[in-house]
Amino acid sequence: MGSSSSPLYDKFHLYSTPQFLFIVPECPSSSSSSQETQIVVIDRWSGRIKLAAKAEHFPLAANVAFRKIPIFGVLGWIPAQNQPQLVVITKRVRVGEWPDRHVVYRLEGAEIIHVCQTPITPDTRRMVEAVSGVLTTPYFYFCYTQDLTATRQRLFLASNESQSPQSWLDRADERFVWNRSLLGPLLKSAAGPDIQPFLTPMIHGAVFIFKCGIQGQDVDWILVSRRSNRRVGTRFFLRGCDDHGRVSNFVETEQIVIHGSMVSSFVQTRGSMPMFWEQQPDIRYKPKALVTPKKESIQGFVAHFKEQVPLYGEQVIINLIDQKKAEGELELALKKICHEAQLKGVHYVAFDFHKECSKMRYDRLQILIDSLRQHVANYGCFFYSAANPDSLQLQKGVFRTNCMDCLDRTNVVQSLLATENLNLVLRRMGILSPADNVLDQLEFQHIFKNAWADHADLISIQYAGTGALKTDFTRMGVRTKYGLLQDGWNSAVRYVFNNFTDGIRTDALRFFTGEVNMEEYLKQYQKKKPSQGSLDYLPGVFLAVFIALILTLVLTHEVSLKFFVLFLGAIGFLYLIGQMILQNGRIWVNFPRTLQ
Incomplete structure (x- = not known):
């Protein structure tokens, strides 16, 4: 991204075994046979992340069961209270070529991989659903060879600065890297800054x-x-x-x-x-x-x-x-x-x-x-x-x-x-x-x-x-x-x-x-929403009376004075209930818990 000290990988294979997750870059044909290729190794029992030479783990032993899927980048890591989750790109769509032949992609599919072997807890599931919901909001974009966070003017000025090369994340405008918080735990892991070529900012x-x-x-x-x-x-x-x-x-x-x-x-x-x-x-x-x-x-x-x-x-x-x-x-x-x-x-x-x-x-x-x-x-x-x-x-x-x-x-x-x-x-x-x-x-x-x-x-x-x-x-x-x-x-x-x-x-x-941390997010959702007593039932009462009124109008063939009086009474009742609902409207609004 931008003037990176190392290029970002754009294709990988993710190997999932009972003990490890391996993220193996798909290197150009000229170097694909090299066993010096660095890969990401994630211990599924401890959650430890490190870089290692491919030769240390590959080829896998014949008796090791594994799942292999193609991925196009790593979006981040959810710590999730001893149940970490790895977020990866599984589908992308080519949008077009940025200036100077930099290809821009749109995120079309992501997978959140449960790293540990323990059953997922309700709290972890809530965090996974939150991240998954955001990732399905259209649209996220990324580029492996150009800094999408910078305008052409900022890129031009940066290219003329006489300073030592910086990594893509150091040079990127942090205001616009949406998965920066998710990338943080990976950068702070044992793999350190050297993991950056595996990561995809969006x-x-x-x-x-x-x-x-x-x-x-x-x-x-x-x-x-x-x-x-x-x-x-x-x-x-x-x-x-x-x-x-x-x-x-x-x-x-x-x-x-x-x-x-x-x-x-x-x-x-x-x-x-x-x-x-x-x-x-x-x-x-x-x-x-x-x-x-x-x-x-x-x-x-x-x-x-x-x-x-x-x-x-x-x-x-x-x-x-x-x-x-x-x-x-x-x-x-x-x-x-x-x-x-x-x-x-x-x-x-x-x-x-x-x-x-x-x-x-x-x-x-x-x-x-x-x-x-x-x-x-x-x-x-x-x-x-x-x-x-x-x-x-x-x-x-x-x-x-x-x-x-x-x-x-x-x-x-x-x-x-x-x-x-x-x-x-x-x-x-x-x-x-x-x-x-x-x-x-x-x-x-x-x-x-x-x-x-x-x-x-x-x-x-x-x-x-x-x-x-x-x-x-x-x-x-x-x-x-x-x-x-x-x-x-x-x-x-x-x-x-x-x-x-x-x-x-x-x-x-x-x-x-990252505007609210994991502990605060879970704390707010562990609280039970307080009951408002009889007010909780007002919308249901309003809807029931309204439906009954409509059905009565449709099914009644003769209009008598008694019917007319009851009809006006029902209208008046609906009006009163409606006013009570409006006066207490905030009760039924789905407010953000992290902002209360």
């Missing part, structure tokens, strides 16, 4: 790689998003920032264009509003969002940008939330904090997306893009031509976009800013004339718009549980009635997930990334 987010034709010229167009492994969790349960300025749903998105010896990279970021606020679910469709009353709210904002500005340069905060009601209070709070902080190089732009684009007037987004055009020109992008080293240009700043979830509205605006950048880059590369627009190239327009819409769906599934809203505009440039219906369906599914399943998912994410 990013979470989206990667799209296309070879396109624009104006008859070959262009590589790549879109990659890297989700941060900090303050992980799901929509509603994780909002705003923590004391260290780390925000929920932070994503770095990079658009790469390659033509001949020329390469460009344009980076944008998204992330929850960097202040202390919350929106705890209470089974209402849209729970009220509140600014958390903390005196140090400005400190979280300052801490966020003290990290962001050195990483990305100047920042334009593009806030797309409503400017009325509860969202309006949040918008005013963020504007006030930004004004009071007076941070150099941090600018604030508010755009009421829903108001400006009401009645499907999405053409009005051009007002926002026009207002940002000077920043687009000032910030530029990373640009370099190997044929002309003097062409080097660095990106000086980024657009940091947010809405409430940093999903739907955010993705629409990011795709428009990416279009602006793409036009500038292709003109500089001599592919487009100043009068041309890249989206007039119909074949590329189809690729570009669908990739951004698919990208929106992936980031949304990872945070909210469903595909994104408003993707019909991203795909076709207009809002459609079918798109509105699809948005309604996704909103309904989000409601169910966000209220009744996302607590468990948030806990699993926090455990997977």
Whole structure:
């Protein structure tokens, strides 16, 4: 990964015997016969991990029973209280070639192997299920020869640093290595840092790689998003920032264009509003969002940008939330904090997306893009031509976009800013004339718009549980009635997930990334959920009465005064029960136990 001191292996055979697990790299044919090859040896009784020469253990004795499976990398180790689990890649899909022939893969299958011979305990099974659940969330990506955590600009600058070679894990941006916590026990084992060529770091987010034709010229167009492994969790349960300025749903998105010896990279970021606020679910469709009353709210904002500005340069905060009601209070709070902080190089732009684009007037987004055009020109992008080293240009700043979830509205605006950048880059590369627009190239327009819409769906599934809203505009440039219906369906599914399943998912994410340790995770799930007495039965009573009422209406052929009175009484009873449920809604929400 990146400029590694040793290359990462990309194919292995895992041998499982009653006493050992052996991870044997599939070496190139020129060295496949060498018995000096290092392999990983895991003692199934003690759990000890070490490196050894292949000749010490192979060939296996004829009387040793073993299972042999092909694997494509090691993702980590779950200590699991004397019942360790080894996590390996069993299936991968080739996404495409990164610049300079670096092949990118998507994780399609992983197996968690019970190392010890003892029966698995309930606690261990819970941890295995948590890790397994996270690994089935689309999508994880990895590359054996390139650092996927780094932008082209960071890679270029790192390659020109005069320092001693570092391992891939030392050089990788730890914000984006999602299995870093799982890799930790392997690196601390007896095998030590020398085990790194066997390990496979992953990013979470989206990667799209296309070879396109624009104006008859070959262009590589790549879109990659890297989700941060900090303050992980799901929509509603994780909002705003923590004391260290780390925000929920932070994503770095990079658009790469390659033509001949020329390469460009344009980076944008998204992330929850960097202040202390919350929106705890209470089974209402849209729970009220509140600014958390903390005196140090400005400190979280300052801490966020003290990290962001050195990483990305100047920042334009593009806030797309409503400017009325509860969202309006949040918008005013963020504007006030930004004004009071007076941070150099941090600018604030508010755009009421829903108001400006009401009645499907999405053409009005051009007002926002026009207002940002000077920043687009000032910030530029990373640009370099190997044929002309003097062409080097660095990106000086980024657009940091947010809405409430940093999903739907955010993705629409990011795709428009990416279009602006793409036009500038292709003109500089001599592919487009100043009068041309890249989206007039119909074949590329189809690729570009669908990739951004698919990208929106992936980031949304990872945070909210469903595909994104408003993707019909991203795909076709207009809002459609079918798109509105699809948005309604996704909103309904989000409601169910966000209220009744996302607590468990948030806990699993926090455990997977190491934000909560094994002891704390198990401690919270060993506690029995307290009973709320008769309130526990309210939803069941409501549902029973509602079904009985519907059946009565269907089966009754004559409507009498008595029936009418009973019907009104049932409606009134349902109303009272409904109000009690709403007033006590938090009782039935599936809250994360590790956040209580």
